[in-house]
Amino acid sequence: MKRADLPPNPDPVLNQPITPALIKKHGLLPDEYEQIRLHLGGDPTLTELGIFSVMWSEHCSYKNTRPLLKGFPTEKRGATESFGRVLVKAGEENAGIIDVGDGWAIAFKIESHNHPSAIEPFEGAATGVGGIIRDIFTMGARPVLLTNSLRFGELDSPVTKRLLRGVVAGIAHYGNCVGVPTVAGDVYFDRSYEGNPLVNALCLGTLRHDQIRLGKATGLGNPVYYVGAATGRDGLGGAAFASKELSAESSSDRPAVQKGDPFMEKLLIEACLEMMAVPGLVVGIQDMGAAGLTCSTCETASRGGAGIEIELDQVPQREVGMNSYEIMLSESQERMLVIVQKGREREIEEVFAKWDLHAAHVGTVTDTGRMVVRQHGVVVADIPASALTDNAPVYQREARRPAYLDETSRWTPTGSGLPDIDLAVATAVLPKLLCLPTIASKRWIYRQYDHMVQHGTVVLPGSDAGVVRLRLGSSEKFIAIKNDCNGRYCYLNPRRGALIAMVECLRNLVCSGATPLAMTDNLNFGNPYKPENFYQLKECVAGLAEACRFFDVPVVGGNVSLYNESPEGAIDPTPTVSVVGFIEKEAHVTRQFARSPGSRIVLLGGAPHELGGSQFLGAIHGKKTGDAPEVDLEAEKRLQDFLLAQIRSGRIRAAHDLSEGGLLVALSEMLFGPGQIGAHVDLRAFGALRLDALLFGESQGRVLVEVEPDHLSPLLADAGAAGVVADAIGSFLATETLSVGTGLGTLEWTTAVLRAGWETSIESAMRRPGIG
Amino acid sequence: MNIAVLQFPGSNCDQDAFHLFASGLGLPTRYVWHKDTRLGDADLVVVPGGFSYGDYLRCGAIARFSPVMGAVREHAERGGLVLGICNGFQILCEAGLLPGALIRNSSLEYRCMTCDLAVEEAGPAFNTRLLGKRVRMPIGHGEGNFRIDDAGLERLESNHQVILRYIDNPNGSLASIAGIRNEEGNVFGMMPHPDRAFERFHPSRDGLAVARAVLSLRFPEILKESA
Numbered sequence: 001m002k003r004a005d006l007p008p009n010p011d012p013v014l015n016q017p018i019t020p021a022l023i024k025k026h027g028l029l030p031d032e033y034e035q036i037r038l039h040l041g042g043d044p045t046l047t048e049l050g051i052f053s054v055m056w057s058e059h060c061s062y063k064n065t066r067p068l069l070k071g072f073p074t075e076k077r078g079a080t081e082s083f084g085r086v087l088v089k090a091g092e093e094n095a096g097i098i099d100v101g102d103g104w105a106i107a108f109k110i111e112s113h114n115h116p117s118a119i120e121p122f123e124g125a126a127t128g129v130g131g132i133i134r135d136i137f138t139m140g141a142r143p144v145l146l147t148n149s150l151r152f153g154e155l156d157s158p159v160t161k162r163l164l165r166g167v168v169a170g171i172a173h174y175g176n177c178v179g180v181p182t183v184a185g186d187v188y189f190d191r192s193y194e195g196n197p198l199v200n201a202l203c204l205g206t207l208r209h210d211q212i213r214l215g216k217a218t219g220l221g222n223p224v225y226y227v228g229a230a231t232g233r234d235g236l237g238g239a240a241f242a243s244k245e246l247s248a249e250s251s252s253d254r255p256a257v258q259k260g261d262p263f264m265e266k267l268l269i270e271a272c273l274e275m276m277a278v279p280g281l282v283v284g285i286q287d288m289g290a291a292g293l294t295c296s297t298c299e300t301a302s303r304g305g306a307g308i309e310i311e312l313d314q315v316p317q318r319e320v321g322m323n324s325y326e327i328m329l330s331e332s333q334e335r336m337l338v339i340v341q342k343g344r345e346r347e348i349e350e351v352f353a354k355w356d357l358h359a360a361h362v363g364t365v366t367d368t369g370r371m372v373v374r375q376h377g378v379v380v381a382d383i384p385a386s387a388l389t390d391n392a393p394v395y396q397r398e399a400r401r402p403a404y405l406d407e408t409s410r411w412t413p414t415g416s417g418l419p420d421i422d423l424a425v426a427t428a429v430l431p432k433l434l435c436l437p438t439i440a441s442k443r444w445i446y447r448q449y450d451h452m453v454q455h456g457t458v459v460l461p462g463s464d465a466g467v468v469r470l471r472l473g474s475s476e477k478f479i480a481i482k483n484d485c486n487g488r489y490c491y492l493n494p495r496r497g498a499l500i501a502m503v504e505c506l507r508n509l510v511c512s513g514a515t516p517l518a519m520t521d522n523l524n525f526g527n528p529y530k531p532e533n534f535y536q537l538k539e540c541v542a543g544l545a546e547a548c549r550f551f552d553v554p555v556v557g558g559n560v561s562l563y564n565e566s567p568e569g570a571i572d573p574t575p576t577v578s579v580v581g582f583i584e585k586e587a588h589v590t591r592q593f594a595r596s597p598g599s600r601i602v603l604l605g606g607a608p609h610e611l612g613g614s615q616f617l618g619a620i621h622g623k624k625t626g627d628a629p630e631v632d633l634e635a636e637k638r639l640q641d642f643l644l645a646q647i648r649s650g651r652i653r654a655a656h657d658l659s660e661g662g663l664l665v666a667l668s669e670m671l672f673g674p675g676q677i678g679a680h681v682d683l684r685a686f687g688a689l690r691l692d693a694l695l696f697g698e699s700q701g702r703v704l705v706e707v708e709p710d711h712l713s714p715l716l717a718d719a720g721a722a723g724v725v726a727d728a729i730g731s732f733l734a735t736e737t738l739s740v741g742t743g744l745g746t747l748e749w750t751t752a753v754l755r756a757g758w759e760t761s762i763e764s765a766m767r768r769p770g771i772g
Numbered sequence: 773m774n775i776a777v778l779q780f781p782g783s784n785c786d787q788d789a790f791h792l793f794a795s796g797l798g799l800p801t802r803y804v805w806h807k808d809t810r811l812g813d814a815d816l817v818v819v820p821g822g823f824s825y826g827d828y829l830r831c832g833a834i835a836r837f838s839p840v841m842g843a844v845r846e847h848a849e850r851g852g853l854v855l856g857i858c859n860g861f862q863i864l865c866e867a868g869l870l871p872g873a874l875i876r877n878s879s880l881e882y883r884c885m886t887c888d889l890a891v892e893e894a895g896p897a898f899n900t901r902l903l904g905k906r907v908r909m910p911i912g913h914g915e916g917n918f919r920i921d922d923a924g925l926e927r928l929e930s931n932h933q934v935i936l937r938y939i940d941n942p943n944g945s946l947a948s949i950a951g952i953r954n955e956e957g958n959v960f961g962m963m964p965h966p967d968r969a970f971e972r973f974h975p976s977r978d979g980l981a982v983a984r985a986v987l988s989l990r991f992p993e994i995l996k997e998s999a
Contacts, residue, residue, distance in 0.1 A: 172882050177823040179784020263782050263826025448882045450912045455788040458973040469973065771880055
């Protein structure tokens, strides 16, 4: 049934009848189409169909995950009037904002660009960075740091090498040019990501409370401006593309991958911040990211409880003959929508003229609650804005525990008859683990990122967390940031794996001297229509929510990326978390690198005793099995509180969390700092345990700390009082060896040899003949 | 002693350079927009790092045509001090205020790392008394591979125009050249960032001494003040 309220479009393409095949092509279910007809009172136009398809995609609507995300805490219980309050909550806006005191706040958020990066790694990763930066400065914040979380297949595959090279170069190209330092990251390599890499990018910005700007269209008659780059046909329907599985034909979706221009973004940042600094000029602002002009207009209208009318003939276009469908669905980069106070049009135009950027008056705020789009004098779309946003469909998907868990969760080394290692094997295992790309130094990657621009980077990439000095007016504050998620644990035990992602992230921050403040998450999962995948998603979200509540770390925003599958199956569930912590004083900044020969080594948390999900099992025995390591939240909290107190009292010279590779990998990494240093530890007191689990197991809640000899007894006494297990296991030495006493005898390695393998493993894999 | 930091579209180390001079050395420092044609009372013009005009065409190739560059040229011709850092060095080479050119790193990759640098005896124009024999400063560039023809290199060396050399060449630069001055000794260019080597937590604070060395001939008193 044609709608009576819309005239036929003279363009036959736009006027074509909406067939079931066309509906399917737009990724809409027959039932969803019926809902659209109800919202509109008849069949949509082609432009409207396109608009609904992108706004109701998972990427924009969170239709399969919204009910789950409600379980996240969005406020900080321990916040005070002057610190820690969540000023803009998760889901309300483009990014959450949290108070850091003295009238200042930080905005931060992580977002994925997985599918584009799989097809076109350079542009996919680059535009991922561009998009997340816009989410931050649209809030009024100046972007001050970036991090990224990457997952690839095993590095021995040429496809992985191509993807890694492209993704890293893309992130570098964009981040370096816009001048925002990439200060931290995490990278894992695992077969499950083969063909479907994960590229999650985070941006953090700083702003004063009075600089907060919202994506709301309000004020009848206020003009709507389009600023930034012109619209082309690139990235058509990218949001819809992100919401389906990758297949052999995906490379034909290349037009759905956008092309970025970081120079344009840099100008846009400066121009927008300059414009927002003019008192009362900007009413609302939103970037045109996924679903471009469509999303920014209907979301601002819906949030503002208003309507919006736009005239596409006024939209700057870089291609001739674009129709309304193409303009509305284009995901051309570096564009923003700005609602300005009526009568002050000249002021915004002057700012953008200074920066030689487009500022086109494309529409007006109305009070109809509808999004009305015109082109060549004809109405091409007329939709209630809320139908596209708040009233988008929501589904409760079926969850079914995957069958493989029956087998993996029951596996134990003893039960499966796995022989323990002897001295000779142990000697060979450590260098091998240190060379695993997941564990090895990521120098090849981070040296391609400008991690020092803005001159505030305190702890450079390569330590437990990135630490940055924020210049806030005339004062300065220090924050730490870290991403985490071991997908292998989440595969073996989704709920506990997600808990581990959080507690390990927090532990890393505490090791750096920081008190965790707030988190943002990026949920990377497979197709939610498969009940096993949805089970993983649901359990992981429950795990994250539990950890967030327990540690009083609110979720201030995030992103969901589903359909991460290649023809070989879904990725390991990867609920990446990124937590920002606050460091009271610069003197509390702690690194993972041992500093003084003669100082003592203390293991906090007790001896590791589990092998499930470890890198050791994977690399040495070829197994991804067992249960994820145990988590004891109470013990973890005691450990973290104790460690932070010890750092603040000046007793800790270095601290490093045990993670992938276990105790000996962590100890080795402490030796790989700026100086030459060795270590000896004696583990004979832990004699009854399996040697493989003790040396290479990945039990949680463990930290190695460097303590000056004079501080050892008070530290051990305090640990006892705090209920934290602490064992003095050895000393750092002026030698160039690492030696470990075990019940079977003493193990010994030359640190320079261990270091060389660890440092150059990825580099060697990525070397190109004749270049260097 | 007044410092002017230029701002081109795409400059992104302008604030770093500003703070090196304003916070690090406590000198009166201000920004000059690239569309301005006057530098005011600037004694030292700093051309900062970044990606001016997106580094399209060639690094620095478009920035050299910015309106402000006419004033920079006049300032330099009158003997005024000019310091180009990173992209600023590239711009000064493109503008012909310094000899040579900077091309893609031999690794074909961007490099962000801290480098040890040998301080060269470059005459009174670059007083190295506060610097010693070696300094440590970060680099961050994709095009820092210094190139010049044989005759040009010969001239640079015989005139002692090389001010800094990499100890461990990170980008393939000819003769490991990291920084140079012009023949007259008032225009300086370097790929390493003194503006990333002046805070307590930076890899070094050698940037302060490097900035002082640049100012030393015209303002000898800068060498007396303690850091």
